[in-house]
Amino acid sequence: MGEHIIKLPDVGEGVAEAELVEWHVKVGDMVREDTVLAAVMTDKATVEIPSPVDGEILWLGAEIGDTVAIGSPIVRLKVAGEGNVKPQGDAKAEAVAAEPPAKLPTPKPETAAPVAKTPPKAGALEAKPAPAVAKSSEQRSVPGGPRPEGEKPLASPAVRLRAKEAGIDLRQVTGSGPAGRIGHEDIEAFLARGPQVAKASGLARNDAVEDIKVVGLRRKIAEKMSLSKSRIPHITYVEEIDVTALEDLRAALNKEKRVDRPKLTLLPFLMRAMVKAIADQPQLNSLFDDEAGIIHQHGGIHIGIAAQTPSGLVVPVVKHAEARDIWDCGAEVNRLAEAAKSGTATRDELSGSTITITSLGAMGGIATTPVINHPEVAIIGVNKMMMRPVWDGTQFIPRKMMNLSSSFDHRVIDGWVAAVFVQRIKALLETPALIFVD
Structure with a gap:
């Protein structure tokens, strides 16, 4: 087996560099000759880079959005035969370091097996009801989570009055007192979080932020x-x-x-x-x-x-x-x-x-x-x-x-x-x- 390095080809007259805009492969993929490996762009013209040989992807030389100079190595392949790279110690080390994470954890099943077998069967059977109990307690501990249908919130008249004046549905407030009793501190915590009444209607806040690189x-x-x-x-x-x-x-x-x-x-x-x-x-x-x-x-x-x-x-x-x-x-x-x-x-x-x-x-x-x-x-x-x-x-x-x-x-x-x-x-x-x- 050998290695074959693919360099960024000349993608246009007078073009010295191009921006990598898309990878079609990942480390560990098997590719055949003419498989499209990547797409680069220069002056709004997008050019696809095909593989000249069959092989396995060992290394990708750039990330999407990077500017790559013409002639720079962009892909390293493991190929049958000698390839176009002479075997060297540092090259082998690079190839090993570039191996995909999926190939490294081979010993894990051996170390995981004893852990799975350690607890006796009886212990495993006893552990089965635990999720149901945990689920029940988890339901009650979710901050601002609605109470089960028909359950009346426990709270003093003063707390109920304060909730009414603040427009808070006590069924949406989790109590920290005995038996889930709601106190003034629970009202304060609920107000600090913001009302969650939307959950009762099937709507929920979405605070996710997605970072999209402009490339x-x-x-x-x-x-x-x-x-x-x-x-x-x-x-x-x-x-x-x-x-x-x-x-x-x-x-x-x-x-x-x-x-x-x-x-x-x-x-x-x-x-x-x-x-x-x-x-x-x-x-x-x-x-x-x-x-x-x-x-x-x-x-x-x-x-x-x-x-x-x-x-x-x-x-x-x-x-x-x-x-x-x-x-x-x-x-x-x-x-x-x-x-x-x-x-x-x-x-x-x-x-x-x-x-x-x-x-x-x-x-x-x-x-x-x-x-x-x-x-x-x-x-x-x-x-x-x-x-x-x-x-x-x-x-x-x-x-x-x-x-x-x-x-x-x-x-x-x-x-x-x-x-x-x-x-x-x-x-x-x-x-x-x-x-x-x-």
Whole structure:
């Protein structure tokens, strides 16, 4: 038998380290070739690390949340044959120290057996009723525990009066006096603990605290949001949009089912409207390097689409939206959304955005305050669509209304510029035929 060390492989061009986000195995597990051992993450791209050989896990070299350098040992396996590690005294000691706890207590059954056999059978029989007695006394000794049904609490009139004034049910108080008699000190102790009357109704307090380590994608999101909010002074502009005509057009286009055209959602229309609005105000399609004091104004419009996945929020990017028609935009959004949810999106597909759309769909609320995707200078937030009565000058008529909640970097974008940008998008969405006019 030999040992085989698995090192963290190169998981991406220019990547020097990765964060361990998941172990699929534990010490003592038997694995086969190509069994997934762990998952690491870098720049929101998760990479699985498979085993190149069959063997038994002897040692795991990192904990979840640790940052591991490329080329660092992460797993040690016991394998048939020589392996890739020459046997050394210290290596053997390490392997023994890394053996799982389950293998160490082999002598325990031998030491435990005499203890189990020491008491005679008669003693064992006599001990059997003890649990029932213990249970009965335990019931009475539980602090604040309710008394058995029908048992009347023993207490003096003064104690009963005090309990009544304090709103305490004496059946919930354990007495420390003779025969469980309740005294003033028991009332004090009960008040110090807090009322437990909820137990009588089957409800109980839960004081548990679970510590959850922030790792992987959730840590990346936390860092990104902290950076955005600490360095970017946000201004948020909310505008109401009548999307009745847009929804009618979308429904009509979707009725013409064609293999080469995807089913359209609101997003492709919004993307095309943003492309037209940015043509008039190119400064909105920029990245701000605040350390160098430089605004990088891009010609290509790369729209990030904030998407919720089982692992957390990711932002796949539709590259060069200015060169895509509405159906191409729709197809690319669908493709990227599926890749993001399945965890197969590449690093390139999750980076390079110049402006972002965020949408919570039907959960979008009336208004939101989107956080800008640093170092961009603008983000467009889509709120939920609702049918509302709108006054047309003579009467109230039902219209499909939706708010856009958009945030801008106030260091770069003035409030007036932001308002002009949103109003241009509003005009295009409310008269959707203009989206198709070059």
